[in-house]
Amino acid sequence: MEVSSEIKKSYQLALDVRENAYAPYSNFKVGSAIKFKGHDKVFVGCNVENASYGGCICAERNAILNSVATIGKSEIEYVIVVTHEQEPAVPCALCLQTFAEFYDPSVPVYLANLDGIKKVVTFKDLLPIPFNSFTS
Ligand code: THU
Secondary structure (H helix, E strand, O other): OOOOHHHHHHHHHHHHHHOOOEOOOOOOOOEEEEEEOOOOOEEEEEOEOOOOHHHOEOHHHHHHHHHHHHHOOOOEEEEEEEOOOOOOOOOOHHHHHHHOOOOOOOOEEEEEEOOEEEEEEEHHHHOOOOOOOOOO
16 A cells, blocks of 8 residues: 555564564564654564463564663554565554553554555554553
8 A cells, every 4th residue: 555655664664673583483473663753763673482482572562662661651653563464464462452551542553564564554443442440
């Protein structure tokens, strides 16, 4: 699909970081790029697997955790996810719940494969009702 030159650049960052994915168990490499409002830097992440499968970290959480460590809590402007699959993959529910601390529901999530960006959805589409309180 047609996207702005900025989104194309960020897609390229996600595509490039996907090459660094450490996925010897699933052979499913994922790359992600996240842009925050008011910040120029685009944060990237790839999935990192572990022989103890529960220790696997998704690309999206790798990117968001790095962003928090670097710039603190910021509002997500958009997210890009790249896999090799023809039908582009969406972030898993655990990643969506992690993102929920940092997004407005209308924020776009660009879903891509190796050919480019294929679809755009919103966080609200992907996780309509995140868990957000344990006090009430
Ligand atoms: N994976 C991601 O990186 N992001 C997702 O949203 C879903 C799954 C990774 C985790 C694991 O390394 C591999 O893909 C297969 O599940």
